[in-house]
Amino acid sequence: MSDVRHVLVLPDRDTAEELAEALPARFGVSEEPQLVRDALAGEDDAEDAQWLVVLVDAEEALDPAELDEFAAEFEGWREDP
Numbered sequence: 001m002s003d004v005r006h007v008l009v010l011p012d013r014d015t016a017e018e019l020a021e022a023l024p025a026r027f028g029v030s031e032e033p034q035l036v037r038d039a040l041a042g043e044d045d046a047e048d049a050q051w052l053v054v055l056v057d058a059e060e061a062l063d064p065a066e067l068d069e070f071a072a073e074f075e076g077w078r079e080d081p
Contacts, residue, residue: 004057006067009050010076013037016051019074023055026070031056052079 010016013035020033034054055062068078 004060004062005081006055006057006062006064007079007081008053008055008067008071008076009038009079010053010071010074011050013051015074015076016053019071019076020053022070023053027062027066029055029062031058 008016008019010019016035020035023029023033034052036052036054038050038052055067064078071077
């Protein structure tokens, strides 16, 4: 069985960092999420980048719908695999 990965898409780095800091209290995750800058296609300007928060869910304990609602609180969403 492979690990499930959840990707949350956020509008900017500050928001992604804020969401990542809130994850342990909300979902009890102990593994540090990975923050990744995702430049929009054809855009070179750093302002036109989304940020991804990538979570590895080894035990498949996280509910995708709850993660989507959580991301929405930060003006983001969960990317479907």
